[in-house]
Amino acid sequence: MLTPNQASDIAQLILDGFDSYRARFREITQGAAERFEQARWQEAQQASAERINLYEAKVDEVVKRFSARYGDQAMHSLDEWPMVKNAYIQLIEPRLDDELSETWFNSIFCSVFHHDHISDGCMFVHTTRPSMHSRNRLPQTWRYEVKGELEDVAARILHDYRFAVPYDDVARDAKLLLDHLQTALPDWVQKDPELIIEFLRPVFYRNKGAYLVGRIKSCDEQWPLVIPLVHREGKGIALDTVITDEAEVSIIFSFTRSYFLVEVPVPAEFVAFLKQILPGKQAAELYSSLGFYKHGKTEFYRAMLNHLANTDDKFIMAPGVRGMVMSVFTLPGFNTVFKIIKDKFAPPKEVNKQIVKEKYDLVKRHDRVGRMADTQQFSHVRVPKAKFEKECLDELLEVASEIIRLDGDHVVIEHMWVERRMIPLNMYLETASENQTLAAIDDYGMAIKQLAAANIFPGDMLLKNFGVTRHGRVVFYDYDEICYLTEVNFRKIPPPRYPEDEMASEPWYSVGPNDVFPEEFPVFLFADIKLRRLFSKMHADLFEASYWQGLQEQIRAGTVIDVFPYRRNHPNG
Structure with a gap:
């Protein structure tokens, strides 16, 4: 039995762990600028992998402290966990990253209870937070009112984004930016007295690139505006191109890319900005692209629950050649495939389940260079049996009975990966x-x-x-x-x-x-x-x-x- 004071202490312990995680996350992220300026490309890749590994490592630290302090007492006090959740809600009230802290709480809860007893009373299956905050804070964007002076604005943009290494030729790059904008924007847009160019203030870093991410807004339309910068070693920083096409910007933020290293003081506001310039992207994918892949997983799960609750969609086997290692199923109206490991692998496959998991883990942590789909792992997922087509469920139970089972009116999937659905x-x-x-x-x-x-x-x-x-x-x-x-x-x-x-x-x-x-x-x-x-x-x-x-x-x-x-x-x- 937990007392109210113990519940508050547990909530504080969980939040302290989150603060430790966020501090190290920021430290790794803030180093991206220096690595770019000094062309330390191998270190950039190592930092990206370290930041991915950081989440689970910090969760383990909290769980160990929790077990050492409370032992079996908290494990046998599940009925009191709503009290812990309520204490935690009070603690995260003033935060600007509170949606991330909810996901962190879920991670700790699932680690302690091994993904059993998942309910909205004990954890944040659904968020308790507003999507946007109205608290006073520093502006998240640079705004440039064009007022017919597009040439001046192009020069000011590059002036506002300075690095420890100078531009190779800032006048040339400003001219390239101006030329592209004049070519891409209709004449009436360039003359619009309300025309504004707006950029998120932090620079987005990934691999060898640095990206200025913004938009162009006229009185009734908007376009994405992304400026990739490169470091020409021995010369300086240079504008590599200018991108105003939504499809091309979408590829930069693709689920096949490594996560950006970018300072994000208000995650929900950044995602809202990105959603406006990339309306085809889901919140889950945008959070993941910013490095918050665990919260991306949370957003995905909530979207899936909402889809299942509000549509007649049922799981079916994914079209295509049946795999020898994985069984793959999908929801026709939900752009995702679900992959589970089969009980037995057809020859000539010589891998085992542990090796398969290690391979997927490698992909998660490696640079995907736009050519490998990102994945999310889920454990102990419960879905109503009625949401499966009979043929699909029968096949899954036949080939993967060690992973998937029936529990009354529900199907329990012990382990699965989710991936974006594509055409084979x-x-x-x-x-x-x-x-x-x-x-x-x-x-x-x-x-x-x-x-x-x-x-x-x-x-x-x-x-x-x-x-x-x-x-x-x-x-x-x-x-x-x-x-x-x-x-x-x-x-x-x-x-x-x-x-x-x-x-x-x-x-x-x-x-x-x-x-x-x-x-x-x-x-x-x-x-x-x-x-x-x-x-x-x-x-x-x-x-x-x-x-x-x-x-x-x-x-x-x-x-x-x-x-x-x-x-x-x-x-x-």
Whole structure:
């Protein structure tokens, strides 16, 4: 039995842990500017991974302190946890990141009770906070009233965003910005007396890029405005391009990208701003893109519950070739797939469940370079049985009975991943036009190359393991055979010793467990001769062992290869 004082103490202990997490999160984030200015690219990647790992590490710290202080007493006092929640609500009232602190409370509760007893009385299944606060605070944006002086505004924008390293040529960059705005904006917009350009004040950092994120507002319309900056080592900071197209900005904030490192004093306000320039993005994805991936998970879960409660949608098996390791199902009206590990894997798969989990964990923490879908893990999920089509539920219970079970009128899923739903590439090509086929096959090759540049080898590169996004980008999403590129031994097939060797059922050369022969890719990847020839014209270098070996040498030498999420004006900068 918990006393009111103990409930308050537990609430304070949980919030103290959150403050510790947020302090270290900010410290890592604030270092992004210096890493960009000093071109410490490997450290930038390491910092990004450290920040992802930070959340679980800090949760573990709090749970250990909680167990040491309260032991089984709190574990057997579930009925008193609403009292802890109410005390916590009072503590977070003045905060500007209170929605994140609710998610933190949920994480602690689920860790203590092992995801059992999930209810809105004990935790924040639904938020108690207003979506926006009206408290006094510093402005979150820079506002520029154009008033017919677009040239002056372009210069002022770059003047307001200064770095420890000077611009290579700020006058040139201001002219580039002006030229783009004059080209992109209709003449009537440029002359609009109410025209405003507005930027979020903090700079968004990721990998080798720094991004100014804003919008252009006329009297009745608005456009996104993103300015990517790069550090040309030995020269200075330079404007790389200017982006005003919503689809292109959406790709920069894609679920296939690593999280930004950006100072976000008021998360809800930042997400609201981003939502205005990217109306097609859900709050879950935007929170995740800012680095708050755990709260992104919370927003996703709430959206899913709302969808299930307010629609007749039912879970069905996802279209496409059935996987050998994963069973995949979906909600037709909800742009997501749900993946669970099968009880048994069909040959020739040699992985086990733990290895599969480690592969998905690798993807979460690695630079996804726009070519791997982000995932969220869920445990002990309860869904009404009535929300499953019978054929779907029967198949899931048959192939994954260790993961999914019935509990009365509910289905309990012990562990699953969720991913954005895409069209499998093999299915996309079945109905694609000639131009769509050309673009998809070319982008498929680019996806493989960009993954390799990020030290990722997909393993199973069949078309069915890639998907096509709504923007037509090809993305890898089957991770059970993924590994670091530097772990693979790329070899050229040795010449046959005798003419009979080529007719033999077994190879005339030894094959180690990590050996890969790129010469075999054309036949392995493409049963369709036309697609094989098309791909060979575009990406024949992928069939050479020397191509892969060259990338391995660069990676081992510490080179961070450029992969930018937009068309560059200065690709050699």
